[in-house]
Amino acid sequence: MKKVFITGGSGVVGSALARFLSRDYRVFASYNRSPPKPFEGVEFVQLDITDRGAVSSVVRSLNPEIIVHAAALKDVRFCEANPETARRVNVDGTANLASSCDAFFVYVSTDYVFDGSRGMYSEGAVPSPWTVYGKTKLQGEVEVASLCSRYAVCRTSGIYSLAEGNILQRILGSFRQGKVDSYFTDVFNSATNLGNFCRMLGRVIGLGETGTYHLAGSERISRYGFALKVADTFKFGRSLVLPLELGEARRRAELRPFDLSLDIAQSQKRLGIGFFGVEEGLAEIKNEADALKGNI
Template sequence: MARVLVTGGTGLLGWSLVNRLVERGFEVYATYHATRPPVAEGVKWVWVDFDDPHEARPLVESLRPEVVVHAAAYTDVDGCEANKLLALNVNYVSTRELATACRGVCKYFVYISTDYVFDGEKGLYREGDPPNPLNYYGLTKLMGEIAVAANLEYYLVLRTSGLYGCSPGGKRGFALDALGKLSRGQVVEAFVDQFLSPTYAPDLADAITRLLEGRPRGFLHVAGERVSRYEFAVELARVLGVSEDLVKPTSIASAVLRARRPRDSSLDSSLARSMGVGVRPLREALRAFAGECVDYAR
Protein backbone atom coordinates (compact mmCIF):
# COMPACT_ATOMS: atom_id res chain seq x y z
CA MET A 1 0.00 0.00 0.00
CA ALA A 2 0.99 3.61 -0.51
CA ARG A 3 2.95 5.65 2.01
CA VAL A 4 0.66 8.44 3.19
CA LEU A 5 1.57 11.57 5.13
CA VAL A 6 -1.27 13.17 7.12
CA THR A 7 -0.53 16.59 8.57
CA GLY A 8 -2.42 17.63 11.69
CA GLY A 9 -2.73 14.01 12.79
CA THR A 10 -4.11 14.76 16.27
CA GLY A 11 -6.81 17.14 15.01
CA LEU A 12 -10.49 16.39 14.47
CA LEU A 13 -10.04 15.13 10.94
CA GLY A 14 -6.46 13.93 11.14
CA TRP A 15 -7.05 11.61 14.10
CA SER A 16 -9.96 9.86 12.39
CA LEU A 17 -8.11 9.70 9.09
CA VAL A 18 -4.87 8.15 10.35
CA ASN A 19 -6.84 5.39 12.05
CA ARG A 20 -8.92 4.71 8.92
CA LEU A 21 -5.81 4.56 6.76
CA VAL A 22 -4.04 2.16 9.10
CA GLU A 23 -7.11 -0.09 9.01
CA ARG A 24 -6.92 -0.09 5.22
CA GLY A 25 -3.27 -1.14 5.23
CA PHE A 26 -1.62 2.15 4.25
CA GLU A 27 1.85 3.01 5.56
CA VAL A 28 0.92 6.06 7.63
CA TYR A 29 3.05 8.95 8.82
CA ALA A 30 1.34 11.76 10.71
CA THR A 31 2.49 15.09 12.08
CA TYR A 32 1.66 16.62 15.44
CA HIS A 33 2.54 19.88 17.14
CA ALA A 34 0.96 21.08 20.39
CA THR A 35 -0.56 17.80 21.53
CA ARG A 36 1.58 14.72 21.92
CA PRO A 37 -0.34 11.85 20.30
CA PRO A 38 -1.45 8.79 22.23
CA VAL A 39 -0.22 5.40 21.14
CA ALA A 40 -1.79 4.50 17.80
CA GLU A 41 -0.68 1.19 16.36
CA GLY A 42 0.60 1.49 12.83
CA VAL A 43 1.11 5.28 12.85
CA LYS A 44 4.59 6.78 12.74
CA TRP A 45 4.46 10.23 14.37
CA VAL A 46 6.59 13.21 13.36
CA TRP A 47 6.71 16.49 15.30
CA VAL A 48 6.42 19.49 12.98
CA ASP A 49 5.80 23.17 13.64
CA PHE A 50 4.04 24.62 10.61
CA ASP A 51 4.36 28.06 12.20
CA ASP A 52 7.79 27.82 10.55
CA PRO A 53 7.23 27.27 6.82
CA HIS A 54 10.83 26.08 6.39
CA GLU A 55 9.91 22.78 8.06
CA ALA A 56 7.67 21.67 5.18
CA ARG A 57 10.33 20.79 2.61
CA PRO A 58 12.58 18.67 4.87
CA LEU A 59 9.49 16.76 5.98
CA VAL A 60 8.66 15.70 2.43
CA GLU A 61 12.27 15.08 1.46
CA SER A 62 12.86 12.79 4.43
CA LEU A 63 9.63 10.77 4.20
CA ARG A 64 9.06 10.85 0.43
CA PRO A 65 5.32 10.05 0.70
CA GLU A 66 3.31 8.94 -2.29
CA VAL A 67 0.22 10.71 -0.96
CA VAL A 68 -0.11 13.78 1.27
CA VAL A 69 -3.33 14.81 3.03
CA HIS A 70 -2.72 18.31 4.34
CA ALA A 71 -5.20 18.74 7.18
CA ALA A 72 -3.07 20.89 9.49
CA ALA A 73 -4.33 24.48 9.72
CA TYR A 74 -4.83 27.41 12.05
CA THR A 75 -8.62 27.24 12.29
CA ASP A 76 -9.39 29.72 15.08
CA VAL A 77 -11.40 32.19 13.00
CA ASP A 78 -11.17 35.06 15.49
CA GLY A 79 -7.57 34.13 16.29
CA CYS A 80 -6.64 34.54 12.64
CA GLU A 81 -7.82 38.16 12.78
CA ALA A 82 -5.67 38.82 15.85
CA ASN A 83 -2.62 36.82 14.69
CA LYS A 84 -2.45 37.44 10.98
CA LEU A 85 1.21 36.54 10.52
CA LEU A 86 0.70 33.19 12.23
CA ALA A 87 -2.40 32.50 10.10
CA LEU A 88 -0.52 33.44 6.94
CA ASN A 89 2.45 31.22 7.76
CA VAL A 90 0.42 28.16 8.76
CA ASN A 91 -2.44 28.33 6.27
CA TYR A 92 -0.69 29.73 3.22
CA VAL A 93 3.10 29.80 3.29
CA SER A 94 3.53 26.32 4.77
CA THR A 95 0.95 24.97 2.33
CA ARG A 96 2.83 26.54 -0.56
CA GLU A 97 6.13 25.11 0.66
CA LEU A 98 4.59 21.67 1.17
CA ALA A 99 3.08 21.71 -2.31
CA THR A 100 6.28 22.79 -4.03
CA ALA A 101 8.24 20.15 -2.10
CA CYS A 102 5.82 17.50 -3.37
CA ARG A 103 6.57 18.19 -7.03
CA GLY A 104 8.36 15.18 -8.45
CA VAL A 105 7.94 13.27 -5.16
CA CYS A 106 4.26 12.84 -4.34
CA LYS A 107 1.74 11.29 -6.72
CA TYR A 108 -1.32 12.83 -5.07
CA PHE A 109 -1.94 15.78 -2.76
CA VAL A 110 -5.20 16.44 -0.88
CA TYR A 111 -5.65 19.89 0.62
CA ILE A 112 -8.42 20.25 3.20
CA SER A 113 -10.12 23.61 2.77
CA THR A 114 -13.22 25.33 4.07
CA ASP A 115 -16.63 26.77 3.28
CA TYR A 116 -15.31 30.07 4.68
CA VAL A 117 -13.69 30.84 1.32
CA PHE A 118 -17.23 31.98 0.36
CA ASP A 119 -19.03 35.13 1.50
CA GLY A 120 -22.27 33.40 2.47
CA GLU A 121 -24.56 35.50 0.30
CA LYS A 122 -26.26 32.55 -1.43
CA GLY A 123 -25.42 29.23 0.29
CA LEU A 124 -25.22 25.71 -1.15
CA TYR A 125 -22.03 26.65 -2.96
CA ARG A 126 -20.79 24.49 -5.79
CA GLU A 127 -17.18 23.85 -6.71
CA GLY A 128 -17.20 26.41 -9.52
CA ASP A 129 -18.69 29.29 -7.54
CA PRO A 130 -16.28 32.20 -7.13
CA PRO A 131 -14.73 32.50 -3.65
CA ASN A 132 -14.99 35.77 -1.73
CA PRO A 133 -13.86 35.30 1.88
CA LEU A 134 -15.13 37.68 4.56
CA ASN A 135 -12.41 37.03 7.12
CA TYR A 136 -8.67 36.43 7.29
CA TYR A 137 -9.03 32.72 8.02
CA GLY A 138 -11.01 32.26 4.80
CA LEU A 139 -8.53 34.40 2.89
CA THR A 140 -5.49 32.40 4.01
CA LYS A 141 -7.23 29.11 3.23
CA LEU A 142 -8.12 30.42 -0.23
CA MET A 143 -4.48 31.40 -0.73
CA GLY A 144 -3.58 27.84 0.21
CA GLU A 145 -5.98 26.53 -2.43
CA ILE A 146 -4.37 28.74 -5.06
CA ALA A 147 -0.86 27.62 -4.06
CA VAL A 148 -1.79 23.95 -4.37
CA ALA A 149 -3.48 24.38 -7.74
CA ALA A 150 -0.59 26.49 -9.08
CA ASN A 151 2.17 24.08 -8.07
CA LEU A 152 0.75 20.60 -8.50
CA GLU A 153 -0.92 18.59 -11.27
CA TYR A 154 -2.30 15.68 -9.24
CA TYR A 155 -4.17 17.41 -6.45
CA LEU A 156 -7.57 17.61 -4.83
CA VAL A 157 -8.82 20.69 -2.98
CA LEU A 158 -11.49 19.26 -0.70
CA ARG A 159 -13.76 21.84 0.94
CA THR A 160 -15.85 20.93 3.95
CA SER A 161 -18.03 22.79 6.44
CA GLY A 162 -18.62 22.95 10.19
CA LEU A 163 -16.32 20.05 11.04
CA TYR A 164 -17.13 18.50 14.41
CA GLY A 165 -16.02 15.50 16.42
CA CYS A 166 -13.43 14.71 19.09
CA SER A 167 -9.72 13.91 19.10
CA PRO A 168 -6.66 14.15 21.36
CA GLY A 169 -5.63 17.51 19.93
CA GLY A 170 -8.88 18.85 18.50
CA LYS A 171 -10.39 22.06 19.77
CA ARG A 172 -13.71 21.82 21.58
CA GLY A 173 -15.80 23.92 19.22
CA PHE A 174 -19.55 24.54 19.20
CA ALA A 175 -20.67 20.92 18.77
CA LEU A 176 -18.59 19.48 21.60
CA ASP A 177 -19.54 22.33 23.92
CA ALA A 178 -23.20 21.79 23.06
CA LEU A 179 -22.89 18.05 23.67
CA GLY A 180 -21.42 18.67 27.11
CA LYS A 181 -23.96 21.29 28.14
CA LEU A 182 -27.01 19.42 26.89
CA SER A 183 -25.80 16.21 28.55
CA ARG A 184 -25.69 18.14 31.84
CA GLY A 185 -29.08 19.78 31.30
CA GLN A 186 -27.57 23.19 30.67
CA VAL A 187 -28.71 25.85 28.22
CA VAL A 188 -27.06 26.15 24.80
CA GLU A 189 -27.31 29.36 22.80
CA ALA A 190 -27.20 28.96 19.02
CA PHE A 191 -27.55 31.23 16.02
CA VAL A 192 -30.77 30.95 14.04
CA ASP A 193 -29.40 33.06 11.20
CA GLN A 194 -26.11 31.33 10.37
CA PHE A 195 -26.31 28.32 8.06
CA LEU A 196 -23.64 25.75 7.24
CA SER A 197 -23.22 22.05 6.41
CA PRO A 198 -21.99 20.39 9.62
CA THR A 199 -19.72 17.44 8.88
CA TYR A 200 -18.79 14.68 11.32
CA ALA A 201 -15.01 14.19 11.15
CA PRO A 202 -15.04 10.35 11.00
CA ASP A 203 -17.45 10.53 8.06
CA LEU A 204 -15.13 12.90 6.22
CA ALA A 205 -12.20 10.61 7.00
CA ASP A 206 -14.11 7.70 5.44
CA ALA A 207 -14.84 9.83 2.37
CA ILE A 208 -11.19 10.81 1.96
CA THR A 209 -10.10 7.18 2.30
CA ARG A 210 -12.46 6.29 -0.58
CA LEU A 211 -11.22 9.23 -2.64
CA LEU A 212 -7.64 8.03 -2.32
CA GLU A 213 -8.63 5.00 -4.39
CA GLY A 214 -9.89 6.93 -7.40
CA ARG A 215 -7.77 10.06 -6.85
CA PRO A 216 -10.02 12.62 -8.55
CA ARG A 217 -8.40 15.94 -9.39
CA GLY A 218 -9.50 19.55 -8.97
CA PHE A 219 -12.04 20.81 -6.45
CA LEU A 220 -14.64 18.85 -4.52
CA HIS A 221 -17.15 19.62 -1.76
CA VAL A 222 -17.81 16.94 0.88
CA ALA A 223 -20.08 18.09 3.69
CA GLY A 224 -23.31 17.41 5.56
CA GLU A 225 -26.78 18.82 5.03
CA ARG A 226 -27.62 22.51 5.29
CA VAL A 227 -28.87 23.59 8.72
CA SER A 228 -28.60 26.57 11.02
CA ARG A 229 -26.54 26.30 14.19
CA TYR A 230 -29.83 26.42 16.08
CA GLU A 231 -31.30 23.53 14.08
CA PHE A 232 -28.10 21.56 14.64
CA ALA A 233 -28.31 22.03 18.42
CA VAL A 234 -32.01 21.15 18.51
CA GLU A 235 -31.33 17.94 16.59
CA LEU A 236 -28.56 17.10 19.04
CA ALA A 237 -30.98 17.61 21.93
CA ARG A 238 -33.43 15.21 20.28
CA VAL A 239 -30.71 12.59 19.84
CA LEU A 240 -29.77 12.95 23.51
CA GLY A 241 -33.41 12.76 24.60
CA VAL A 242 -33.32 16.07 26.45
CA SER A 243 -35.67 19.03 26.19
CA GLU A 244 -35.36 21.12 23.04
CA ASP A 245 -36.15 24.12 25.24
CA LEU A 246 -32.55 23.94 26.47
CA VAL A 247 -31.53 25.35 23.07
CA LYS A 248 -32.04 29.12 23.03
CA PRO A 249 -32.12 31.00 19.72
CA THR A 250 -29.73 33.89 19.27
CA SER A 251 -28.70 36.02 16.30
CA ILE A 252 -25.27 36.31 14.75
CA ALA A 253 -26.23 39.84 13.78
CA SER A 254 -26.08 40.89 17.43
CA ALA A 255 -23.05 38.78 18.40
CA VAL A 256 -19.75 40.45 19.25
CA LEU A 257 -17.18 38.63 17.13
CA ARG A 258 -13.73 39.75 16.01
CA ALA A 259 -14.10 38.15 12.57
CA ARG A 260 -17.08 38.40 10.24
CA ARG A 261 -18.87 35.12 9.52
CA PRO A 262 -20.68 34.15 6.33
CA ARG A 263 -24.47 34.12 6.75
CA ASP A 264 -24.87 30.93 4.71
CA SER A 265 -21.71 29.04 3.80
CA SER A 266 -23.43 25.70 3.22
CA LEU A 267 -21.93 23.50 0.51
CA ASP A 268 -23.52 21.57 -2.33
CA SER A 269 -21.94 18.09 -2.26
CA SER A 270 -23.87 16.64 -5.19
CA LEU A 271 -20.74 16.18 -7.30
CA ALA A 272 -19.14 14.04 -4.59
CA ARG A 273 -22.34 12.03 -4.17
CA SER A 274 -22.39 11.35 -7.92
CA MET A 275 -18.96 9.77 -7.39
CA GLY A 276 -20.32 7.58 -4.60
CA VAL A 277 -18.75 9.69 -1.86
CA GLY A 278 -20.78 11.31 0.90
CA VAL A 279 -21.50 11.51 4.62
CA ARG A 280 -24.29 10.19 6.83
CA PRO A 281 -27.55 12.11 7.43
CA LEU A 282 -27.35 14.59 10.30
CA ARG A 283 -29.32 12.58 12.86
CA GLU A 284 -27.33 9.41 12.21
CA ALA A 285 -24.04 11.29 12.45
CA LEU A 286 -25.13 12.99 15.67
CA ARG A 287 -26.00 9.64 17.23
CA ALA A 288 -22.48 8.47 16.52
CA PHE A 289 -21.02 11.76 17.76
CA ALA A 290 -22.97 11.61 21.02
CA GLY A 291 -21.86 8.04 21.66
CA GLU A 292 -18.23 8.42 20.68
CA CYS A 293 -17.44 11.88 22.06
CA VAL A 294 -19.30 12.10 25.37
CA ASP A 295 -16.11 11.59 27.40
CA TYR A 296 -14.40 14.46 25.54
CA ALA A 297 -17.41 16.72 26.20
CA ARG A 298 -17.25 16.43 30.00
Protein backbone atom coordinates (compact mmCIF):
# COMPACT_ATOMS: atom_id res chain seq x y z
CA MET A 1 0.00 0.00 0.00
CA LYS A 2 1.38 3.43 -0.93
CA LYS A 3 1.96 5.89 1.90
CA VAL A 4 0.34 9.33 1.94
CA PHE A 5 1.32 12.07 4.39
CA ILE A 6 -1.38 14.74 4.88
CA THR A 7 -0.69 18.01 6.70
CA GLY A 8 -3.57 19.86 8.34
CA GLY A 9 -5.08 16.55 9.53
CA SER A 10 -6.85 18.41 12.36
CA GLY A 11 -8.48 20.86 9.92
CA VAL A 12 -11.74 20.65 7.99
CA VAL A 13 -10.19 19.67 4.67
CA GLY A 14 -7.22 17.61 5.89
CA SER A 15 -9.31 15.46 8.24
CA ALA A 16 -11.84 14.66 5.49
CA LEU A 17 -9.01 13.84 3.08
CA ALA A 18 -7.39 11.57 5.68
CA ARG A 19 -10.60 9.57 6.11
CA PHE A 20 -11.24 9.39 2.39
CA LEU A 21 -7.72 8.43 1.33
CA SER A 22 -7.38 5.82 4.10
CA ARG A 23 -9.55 3.51 1.95
CA ASP A 24 -6.77 3.15 -0.61
CA TYR A 25 -3.56 4.29 1.07
CA ARG A 26 -1.66 3.99 4.30
CA VAL A 27 -2.36 7.44 5.71
CA PHE A 28 -0.28 9.54 8.10
CA ALA A 29 -1.70 12.92 9.02
CA SER A 30 -0.25 15.80 11.00
CA TYR A 31 -1.76 18.33 13.37
CA ASN A 32 -0.11 21.26 15.08
CA ARG A 33 -2.00 22.58 18.11
CA SER A 34 -5.23 20.55 18.07
CA PRO A 35 -4.76 16.80 18.48
CA PRO A 36 -7.66 15.17 16.60
CA LYS A 37 -9.74 12.32 17.97
CA PRO A 38 -8.07 9.15 16.70
CA PHE A 39 -9.79 7.35 13.85
CA GLU A 40 -9.09 3.98 12.37
CA GLY A 41 -6.80 3.82 9.38
CA VAL A 42 -5.00 7.12 10.09
CA GLU A 43 -1.82 7.55 12.10
CA PHE A 44 -1.41 11.05 13.53
CA VAL A 45 1.83 12.93 14.20
CA GLN A 46 2.37 16.36 15.72
CA LEU A 47 4.28 18.72 13.43
CA ASP A 48 4.75 22.47 13.24
CA ILE A 49 5.52 23.02 9.56
CA THR A 50 7.49 26.19 10.31
CA ASP A 51 10.10 24.03 12.06
CA ARG A 52 12.30 23.04 9.14
CA GLY A 53 14.30 20.44 11.09
CA ALA A 54 11.16 18.76 12.42
CA VAL A 55 9.58 18.68 8.94
CA SER A 56 12.66 17.07 7.48
CA SER A 57 12.91 14.42 10.20
CA VAL A 58 9.17 13.53 10.17
CA VAL A 59 9.09 13.26 6.38
CA ARG A 60 12.30 11.26 6.29
CA SER A 61 10.99 8.79 8.87
CA LEU A 62 7.57 8.37 7.18
CA ASN A 63 9.05 8.29 3.67
CA PRO A 64 5.68 8.79 1.87
CA GLU A 65 5.18 8.39 -1.88
CA ILE A 66 2.63 11.22 -1.76
CA ILE A 67 2.38 14.39 0.33
CA VAL A 68 -0.91 16.29 0.50
CA HIS A 69 -0.25 19.69 2.00
CA ALA A 70 -3.50 21.08 3.41
CA ALA A 71 -2.16 22.89 6.51
CA ALA A 72 -2.35 26.68 6.32
CA LEU A 73 -3.44 29.81 8.08
CA LYS A 74 -6.61 30.52 6.14
CA ASP A 75 -8.38 33.14 8.27
CA VAL A 76 -8.25 36.08 5.86
CA ARG A 77 -8.53 38.73 8.59
CA PHE A 78 -5.96 37.08 10.83
CA CYS A 79 -3.51 36.88 7.92
CA GLU A 80 -4.07 40.55 7.06
CA ALA A 81 -3.35 41.58 10.66
CA ASN A 82 -0.40 39.18 11.02
CA PRO A 83 1.38 39.11 7.66
CA GLU A 84 4.68 37.81 9.07
CA THR A 85 2.99 34.85 10.76
CA ALA A 86 0.95 34.15 7.61
CA ARG A 87 4.12 34.18 5.51
CA ARG A 88 5.96 31.89 7.93
CA VAL A 89 3.22 29.24 7.83
CA ASN A 90 1.85 29.56 4.28
CA VAL A 91 5.12 30.24 2.46
CA ASP A 92 8.05 29.01 4.58
CA GLY A 93 6.04 26.04 5.92
CA THR A 94 5.17 25.03 2.36
CA ALA A 95 8.79 25.40 1.24
CA ASN A 96 9.96 23.27 4.20
CA LEU A 97 7.65 20.46 3.12
CA ALA A 98 8.24 20.81 -0.61
CA SER A 99 12.00 20.56 -0.15
CA SER A 100 11.79 17.63 2.26
CA CYS A 101 11.59 14.75 -0.24
CA ASP A 102 10.81 13.80 -3.83
CA ALA A 103 7.24 12.54 -3.24
CA PHE A 104 4.36 13.53 -5.55
CA PHE A 105 3.41 16.82 -3.88
CA VAL A 106 -0.23 17.90 -3.79
CA TYR A 107 -0.68 21.48 -2.61
CA VAL A 108 -4.17 22.54 -1.54
CA SER A 109 -4.53 26.11 -2.72
CA THR A 110 -7.30 28.65 -3.00
CA ASP A 111 -9.44 30.87 -5.21
CA TYR A 112 -7.99 33.80 -3.22
CA VAL A 113 -4.91 33.71 -5.48
CA PHE A 114 -7.13 35.68 -7.90
CA ASP A 115 -8.22 39.28 -7.41
CA GLY A 116 -11.92 38.51 -7.81
CA SER A 117 -12.62 41.33 -10.24
CA ARG A 118 -14.22 39.13 -12.92
CA GLY A 119 -14.61 35.49 -11.80
CA MET A 120 -14.65 32.18 -13.69
CA TYR A 121 -10.87 31.98 -13.61
CA SER A 122 -9.33 29.14 -15.58
CA GLU A 123 -6.27 27.18 -14.44
CA GLY A 124 -4.10 29.28 -16.74
CA ALA A 125 -5.45 32.70 -15.68
CA VAL A 126 -2.84 35.00 -14.20
CA PRO A 127 -3.24 35.25 -10.41
CA SER A 128 -3.10 38.70 -8.79
CA PRO A 129 -4.15 38.45 -5.14
CA TRP A 130 -4.63 41.55 -3.00
CA THR A 131 -5.14 39.96 0.42
CA VAL A 132 -2.19 38.75 2.52
CA TYR A 133 -3.83 35.32 2.62
CA GLY A 134 -4.05 35.17 -1.19
CA LYS A 135 -0.52 36.49 -1.65
CA THR A 136 1.00 33.95 0.76
CA LYS A 137 -0.94 31.04 -0.78
CA LEU A 138 0.21 32.10 -4.25
CA GLN A 139 3.81 32.31 -3.03
CA GLY A 140 3.27 28.77 -1.66
CA GLU A 141 2.31 27.68 -5.20
CA VAL A 142 5.50 29.26 -6.53
CA GLU A 143 7.64 27.46 -3.92
CA VAL A 144 6.04 24.12 -4.80
CA ALA A 145 6.60 24.61 -8.53
CA SER A 146 10.22 25.53 -8.01
CA LEU A 147 11.10 22.86 -5.42
CA CYS A 148 9.16 19.76 -6.54
CA SER A 149 9.77 17.68 -9.63
CA ARG A 150 6.23 16.19 -9.57
CA TYR A 151 3.44 18.23 -8.09
CA ALA A 152 -0.22 19.24 -8.38
CA VAL A 153 -1.52 22.64 -7.31
CA CYS A 154 -5.18 22.06 -6.41
CA ARG A 155 -7.19 25.26 -5.98
CA THR A 156 -10.57 25.07 -4.37
CA SER A 157 -13.28 27.52 -3.34
CA GLY A 158 -15.81 27.94 -0.50
CA ILE A 159 -15.76 24.41 0.93
CA TYR A 160 -19.04 23.40 2.58
CA SER A 161 -19.75 20.48 4.90
CA LEU A 162 -21.38 19.82 8.24
CA ALA A 163 -18.03 20.33 10.02
CA GLU A 164 -18.08 22.58 13.08
CA GLY A 165 -17.72 26.27 12.17
CA ASN A 166 -18.22 25.71 8.45
CA ILE A 167 -20.42 28.15 6.48
CA LEU A 168 -23.10 25.48 5.93
CA GLN A 169 -23.19 24.61 9.62
CA ARG A 170 -23.45 28.32 10.50
CA ILE A 171 -26.34 28.91 8.07
CA LEU A 172 -28.20 25.83 9.37
CA GLY A 173 -27.59 26.94 12.97
CA SER A 174 -29.17 30.29 12.18
CA PHE A 175 -32.13 28.63 10.39
CA ARG A 176 -32.73 26.29 13.32
CA GLN A 177 -33.04 29.26 15.65
CA GLY A 178 -35.55 30.78 13.23
CA LYS A 179 -33.25 33.78 12.73
CA VAL A 180 -33.85 36.00 9.71
CA ASP A 181 -30.42 36.93 8.35
CA SER A 182 -28.90 38.83 5.44
CA TYR A 183 -26.63 37.21 2.87
CA PHE A 184 -24.45 38.98 0.31
CA THR A 185 -25.76 39.24 -3.23
CA ASP A 186 -22.47 40.60 -4.60
CA VAL A 187 -19.89 38.12 -3.28
CA PHE A 188 -19.49 35.05 -5.52
CA ASN A 189 -17.48 31.84 -5.46
CA SER A 190 -17.67 28.23 -6.65
CA ALA A 191 -19.06 26.64 -3.49
CA THR A 192 -17.56 23.16 -3.17
CA ASN A 193 -18.96 20.04 -1.50
CA LEU A 194 -16.15 18.69 0.71
CA GLY A 195 -16.79 15.01 -0.14
CA ASN A 196 -16.78 15.84 -3.85
CA PHE A 197 -13.48 17.72 -3.36
CA CYS A 198 -11.93 14.64 -1.69
CA ARG A 199 -12.95 12.46 -4.64
CA MET A 200 -11.48 14.99 -7.10
CA LEU A 201 -8.22 15.13 -5.17
CA GLY A 202 -8.14 11.32 -5.03
CA ARG A 203 -8.25 11.35 -8.84
CA VAL A 204 -5.42 13.87 -8.99
CA ILE A 205 -3.29 11.51 -6.89
CA GLY A 206 -4.30 8.54 -9.06
CA LEU A 207 -3.31 10.47 -12.18
CA GLY A 208 -0.01 11.58 -10.67
CA GLU A 209 0.46 14.30 -13.28
CA THR A 210 2.10 17.66 -12.65
CA GLY A 211 -0.16 20.63 -13.18
CA THR A 212 -2.63 23.13 -11.81
CA TYR A 213 -6.16 21.91 -11.12
CA HIS A 214 -9.37 23.71 -10.20
CA LEU A 215 -11.19 21.34 -7.83
CA ALA A 216 -14.37 23.22 -7.08
CA GLY A 217 -18.13 23.25 -7.50
CA SER A 218 -19.40 23.58 -11.06
CA GLU A 219 -21.55 26.61 -10.31
CA ARG A 220 -20.79 30.31 -9.71
CA ILE A 221 -23.01 31.36 -6.83
CA SER A 222 -23.48 34.30 -4.46
CA ARG A 223 -23.70 33.89 -0.69
CA TYR A 224 -27.38 34.82 -1.00
CA GLY A 225 -28.01 32.21 -3.71
CA PHE A 226 -26.23 29.61 -1.59
CA ALA A 227 -28.31 30.39 1.51
CA LEU A 228 -31.53 30.07 -0.54
CA LYS A 229 -30.46 26.64 -1.79
CA VAL A 230 -29.62 25.57 1.76
CA ALA A 231 -33.11 26.67 2.85
CA ASP A 232 -34.71 24.70 0.00
CA THR A 233 -32.67 21.54 0.51
CA PHE A 234 -33.03 21.40 4.28
CA LYS A 235 -36.69 22.47 4.19
CA PHE A 236 -36.51 25.84 5.90
CA GLY A 237 -38.51 28.84 4.78
CA ARG A 238 -36.93 31.15 2.21
CA SER A 239 -38.23 34.04 4.33
CA LEU A 240 -35.24 33.49 6.67
CA VAL A 241 -32.91 34.63 3.87
CA LEU A 242 -32.66 38.34 3.07
CA PRO A 243 -30.54 39.84 0.27
CA LEU A 244 -27.79 42.32 1.16
CA GLU A 245 -25.64 44.20 -1.34
CA LEU A 246 -22.27 44.98 0.24
CA GLY A 247 -20.91 47.37 -2.37
CA GLU A 248 -17.32 47.75 -3.43
CA ALA A 249 -16.03 49.85 -0.52
CA ARG A 250 -17.34 47.46 2.13
CA ARG A 251 -16.17 44.42 0.18
CA ARG A 252 -12.68 45.88 0.09
CA ALA A 253 -12.73 46.85 3.78
CA GLU A 254 -14.01 43.39 4.75
CA LEU A 255 -11.43 41.63 2.51
CA ARG A 256 -14.14 40.00 0.39
CA PRO A 257 -13.21 39.83 -3.29
CA PHE A 258 -16.25 40.29 -5.57
CA ASP A 259 -16.10 37.10 -7.64
CA LEU A 260 -13.66 34.26 -6.95
CA SER A 261 -15.49 31.65 -9.01
CA LEU A 262 -13.30 29.09 -10.76
CA ASP A 263 -13.72 27.65 -14.24
CA ILE A 264 -13.48 23.88 -13.70
CA ALA A 265 -14.09 22.65 -17.27
CA GLN A 266 -10.49 21.68 -18.02
CA SER A 267 -9.88 19.92 -14.69
CA GLN A 268 -13.21 18.09 -14.86
CA LYS A 269 -12.32 16.78 -18.31
CA ARG A 270 -8.86 15.77 -17.16
CA LEU A 271 -10.13 13.90 -14.09
CA GLY A 272 -13.23 12.40 -15.68
CA ILE A 273 -15.53 12.66 -12.66
CA GLY A 274 -18.58 14.77 -11.85
CA PHE A 275 -18.03 18.16 -10.22
CA PHE A 276 -21.19 18.95 -8.26
CA GLY A 277 -23.42 21.96 -8.65
CA VAL A 278 -24.75 23.35 -5.36
CA GLU A 279 -28.09 21.51 -5.37
CA GLU A 280 -26.39 18.17 -5.99
CA GLY A 281 -23.75 18.89 -3.33
CA LEU A 282 -26.26 19.93 -0.67
CA ALA A 283 -28.54 17.00 -1.47
CA GLU A 284 -25.68 14.56 -0.93
CA ILE A 285 -24.90 16.08 2.48
CA LYS A 286 -28.55 16.00 3.51
CA ASN A 287 -28.93 12.38 2.42
CA GLU A 288 -25.80 11.36 4.33
CA ALA A 289 -26.94 13.22 7.45
CA ASP A 290 -30.43 11.70 7.24
CA ALA A 291 -28.98 8.23 6.83
CA LEU A 292 -26.72 8.71 9.87
CA LYS A 293 -29.08 10.34 12.33
CA GLY A 294 -32.56 9.85 11.02
CA ASN A 295 -32.91 13.62 10.74
CA ILE A 296 -30.92 16.81 11.37
